[in-house]
Amino acid sequence: MTETASRPTLEAVAARAGVSRATASRVVNGGDGVREPLVERVRRAVEELGYVPNQAARSLVTRRHDAVAVVIAEPETRVFADPFFALQLRGISKELTAHDSQLVLLLTEGRDDHARVGRYLAGGHVDGALVFSLHLDDPLPELIHGAGVPTVFGGRPGWGDGARRAVYVDSDNRGGAREAVRHLVGLGRTRVAHITGALDQTSAVDRLDGFRDVMGDADPRLVVEGDFTPAGGERAMRELLERCPDVDAVFAANDLTASGALRVLRERGRRVPDDVAVIGFDDMLPVAEQTDPPLTTVRQDIEEMGRLMARLLLRDLDRRAGKQGADGGPAGVVLPTTVVRRVSA
Secondary structure, rough: OOOOOOOOHHHHHHHHHHOOHHHHHHHOOOOOOOOOOHHHHHHEEEEEEOOOOOOEEEEEEEOOOOEEEEEEEHHHHHHOOOOHHHHHHHHHHHHHOOOOOOOEEEEOOOHHHHHHHHHHHOOOOOOOEHHHHHHHEEOOHHHHHHHHEEEEEEEOOOOOOOOOOOEEEOOOOHHHHHHHHHHHOOOOOOEEEEEEEOOOOOHHHHHHHHHHHHHHOOOOEEEEEEEOOOHHHHHHHHHHHHHHHOEEEEEEHHHHHHHHHHHHHHHOOOOOOOOOEEEEEOOOOHHOOOOOOOOOOEOOHHHHHHHHHHHHHHHHHHHOOOOOOOOOOOOOOEOOOOOEEOOOO
């Protein structure tokens, strides 16, 4: 038989550091009020002994679980096929990892899943929630509000009643769309079309509004609804060519939509950009650099959006815990966008 070494205790850490158990506990659990030399001694003792805090006991002291729910209001087939979500999750994961917090991923396939997510959040399993890809009729905001969980939303919330203060991170969708369309007009294009995203999402509505800011008097037949997917881009491009065969430019609501539109243009023998110029939105490199031809697009920093969402939530949790130097931060942050020129426009 072999003897198993006993797990180091907080008392052993305190003894090694030459401090009281209470002082060691405050350092280990991220509390304030301990002088820096003592903090360093405790941290050194933790490292030397290989001490790992008991999470259940730590939660009783800090009332924190060091876990954050990331709720994506989309089915898993969409989440794992769209690189947008991978980039946003990477940003969130990096920020949470840097603060020793775990990511709990929750997806929604239907109404039953909404109720399940609501119950999980209300059950006290996580410290807060990061929620994105909401649709305008989505019940999740009400469920989350009822659960009382600190939350940061990805994207401008769709409710406008002013009754709920929402913390959110978004990109300048409307401004980016304006710049995209101005770029096409600057190329001398006169029949500029727009394939929208899913219009039950605020990002798609904002991009449509940006298109209309520049092309307010455009032929209404030049606007076709898509759904942010390649298949939606293909379907919409075919419809657009049937409606307006003389179209000479397309602003697609995202890069995936643009990739579908490019495939249809190629099938129909339309040269890009000679016959039809195409511009997307997102600048997701796995898509934009691999299309034929490479895609001119509007860049938004998707990974940074994820990091900032996590950062705002963690700051709010620290503020609620009364940590020094923590504040609630702004209610909404809108990141800038820029046009990235490649071959398609």
